[in-house]
Amino acid sequence: xxxxxxxxxxxxxxxxxxxxxxxxxxxxxxxxxxxxxxxxxxxxxxxxxxxxxxxxxxxxxxxxxxxxxxxxxxxxxxxxxxxxxxxxxxxxxxxxxxxxxxxxxxxxxxxxxxxxxxxxxxxxxxxxxxxxxxxxxxxxxxxxxxxxxxxxxxxxxxxxxxxxxxxxxxxxxxxxxxxxxxxxxxxxxxxxxxxxxxxxxxxxxxxxxxxxxxxxxxxxxxxxxxxxxxxxxxxxxxxxxxxxxxxxxxxxxxxxxxxxxxxxxxxxxxxxxxxxxxxxxxxxxxxxxxxxxxxxxxxxxxxxxxxxxxxxxxxxxxxxxxxxxxxxxxxxxxxxxxxxxxxxxxxxxxxxxxxxxxxxxxxxxxxxxxxxxxxxxxxxxxxxxxxxxxxxxxxxxxxxxxxxxxxxxxxxxxxxxxxxxxxxxxxxxxxxxxxxxxxxxxxxxxxxxxxxxxxxxxxxxxxxxxxxxxxxxxxxxxxxxxxxxxxxxxxxxxxxxxxxxxxxxxxxxxxxxxxxxxxxxxxxxxxxxxxxxxxxxxxxxxxxxxxxxxxxxxxxxxxxxxxxxxxxxx
Numbered sequence: 001x002x003x004x005x006x007x008x009x010x011x012x013x014x015x016x017x018x019x020x021x022x023x024x025x026x027x028x029x030x031x032x033x034x035x036x037x038x039x040x041x042x043x044x045x046x047x048x049x050x051x052x053x054x055x056x057x058x059x060x061x062x063x064x065x066x067x068x069x070x071x072x073x074x075x076x077x078x079x080x081x082x083x084x085x086x087x088x089x090x091x092x093x094x095x096x097x098x099x100x101x102x103x104x105x106x107x108x109x110x111x112x113x114x115x116x117x118x119x120x121x122x123x124x125x126x127x128x129x130x131x132x133x134x135x136x137x138x139x140x141x142x143x144x145x146x147x148x149x150x151x152x153x154x155x156x157x158x159x160x161x162x163x164x165x166x167x168x169x170x171x172x173x174x175x176x177x178x179x180x181x182x183x184x185x186x187x188x189x190x191x192x193x194x195x196x197x198x199x200x201x202x203x204x205x206x207x208x209x210x211x212x213x214x215x216x217x218x219x220x221x222x223x224x225x226x227x228x229x230x231x232x233x234x235x236x237x238x239x240x241x242x243x244x245x246x247x248x249x250x251x252x253x254x255x256x257x258x259x260x261x262x263x264x265x266x267x268x269x270x271x272x273x274x275x276x277x278x279x280x281x282x283x284x285x286x287x288x289x290x291x292x293x294x295x296x297x298x299x300x301x302x303x304x305x306x307x308x309x310x311x312x313x314x315x316x317x318x319x320x321x322x323x324x325x326x327x328x329x330x331x332x333x334x335x336x337x338x339x340x341x342x343x344x345x346x347x348x349x350x351x352x353x354x355x356x357x358x359x360x361x362x363x364x365x366x367x368x369x370x371x372x373x374x375x376x377x378x379x380x381x382x383x384x385x386x387x388x389x390x391x392x393x394x395x396x397x398x399x400x401x402x403x404x405x406x407x408x409x410x411x412x413x414x415x416x417x418x419x420x421x422x423x424x425x426x427x428x429x430x431x432x433x434x435x436x437x438x439x440x441x442x443x444x445x446x447x448x449x450x451x452x453x454x455x456x457x458x459x460x461x462x463x464x465x466x467x468x469x470x471x472x473x474x475x476x477x478x479x480x481x482x483x484x485x486x487x488x489x490x491x492x493x494x495x496x497x498x499x500x501x502x503x504x505x506x507x508x509x510x511x512x513x514x515x516x517x518x519x520x521x522x523x524x525x526x527x528x529x530x531x532x533x534x535x536x537x538x539x540x541x542x543x544x545x546x547x548x549x550x551x552x553x554x555x556x557x558x559x560x561x562x563x564x565x566x567x568x569x570x
Contacts, residue, residue: 020299021045022052027488048269056222081509084551102375114369149181179447251467323455502535
């Protein structure tokens with residue numbers, strides 16, 4: 001036994017506890033497991049599945065055309081090189097999709113697919129919007145952290161333009177919801193002006209955004225994360241689900257002492273919050289067991305990390321972790337097509353379309369929209385307060401396991417109601433037919449307020465490694481699956497694991513990791529891999545930002561075709 005716990009150089013292996021089996025925790029455990037001679041890895045999560053917010057649910061294939069639906073996390077960008085490489089490692093891939101949006105309703109409706117009355121009404125402000133972004137780009141250092149609600153006041157934009165045209169553009173990219181007015185101006189500016197990160201690049205002086213952003217939709221997360229879990233087990237990782245860290249007892253030069261409890265799994269694996277977190281009563285009779293580890297990686301939300309550390313948290317940890325803001329949102333997965341018709345624009349309507357903007361003919365766009373307008377992402381403003389939003393996905397149009405043509409009444413939707421504590425009085429959740437609700441899920445979501453980029457992000461590097469503890473999660477930068485995966489790799493690398501050679505040869509992946517590692521650990525990662533080998537050709541497009549590795553394909557709805565071919569071969 002003693003021999004098993006010692007590395008090849010005779011030194012003891014580091015016992016590492018990774019808390020949280022979402023994207024960050026799985027990524028950290030995976031890369032530590034590449035060095036079985038150096039690390040003895042334990043991965044725990046309070047729920048009974050891996051994936052965190054990224055999971056899938058079963059649906060009726062005969063009705064909806066697909067047997068599963070990704071919940072929580074659905075897709076991302078071609079710049080997600082690390083995420084898609086992780087898909088490939090487990091035999092999965094992402095599919096491409098050209099994003100279509102539907103923002104607003106009736107006279108406040110606009111889309112990136114065709115020009116509408118709203119855009120024509122605000123033609124002057126649309127042109128001035130592009131001018132404003134150019135100025136912000138030139139003087140980015142001065143505007144970077146300024147909340148966008150103040151930016152629009154500074155440039156004298158109307159309330160209708162700011163709330164119905166500009167805010168939805170940002171809420172879409174980050175899922176910032178009702179915290180969008182507080183988002184730093186640099187995020188809005190980069191979304192339009194950056195040729196790599198910009199979803200709406202290049203901006204359009206006539207209609208704000210007229211491109212169809214090339215995005216990717218993710219594979220079946222239930223299967224992918226289970227495959228990843230099985231792979232970790234084969235690599236010797238001790239994966240303990242339904243296991244909760246209740247308290248960090250001690251962190252000093254001798255290591256980390258924690259208390260763990262065993263949770264009672266629920267049928268759907270989504271164990272409720274335990275009595276150790278709130279007064280819920282769940283598993284209140286569970287017995288705490290002490291365990292000792294050399295290193296601790298907290299792949300959980302900032303406020304959860306703050307609570308877990310308890311009395312062992314330093315003043316600096318309390319200030320940084322305590323400065324992250326969250327809201328409680330609920331996603332209702334349903335098939336209520338009538339609700340969608342009442343609250344959103346789902347189809348091309350010639351009465352809302354305009355044939356010209358500022359004298360420039362738009363006939364080509366209109367003709368395309370007549371044939372192929374299929375919105376995937378929706379935003380509704382509440383009439384009583386247009387700065388507050390409701391978000392929605394048409395999952396049938398968006399996710400690639402569905403057939404290309406499904407009757408609208410058989411579509412599956414996800415409507416997201418935001419910020420329960422402050423804005424629930426605005427919600428129209430009771431209008432959704434209870435008989436058509438598939439599932440309800442509550443989320444504790446990060447608010448990308450400008451304060452997050454003043455009091456949290458710049459100081460995370462000062463916490464890393466302190467008292468044998470590291471922090472890995474999307475909140476360390478921006479709420480995206482890619483950031484979570486990178487954060488897990490960064491924690492592993494900081495502990496002594498190797499950054500993957502194929503990703504090191506992918507110049508955009510390497511650059512992204514280097515910048516993230518510099519920001520969150522205060523160190524510059526130095527290249528170690530040979531120049532030739534797998535990964536060298538994965539980076540394509542401008543600055544190598546477009547991923548062309550094994551974790552993506554070129555044809556839309558490949559997942560649907562693969563499942564159809566698999567069924568035909570039975």
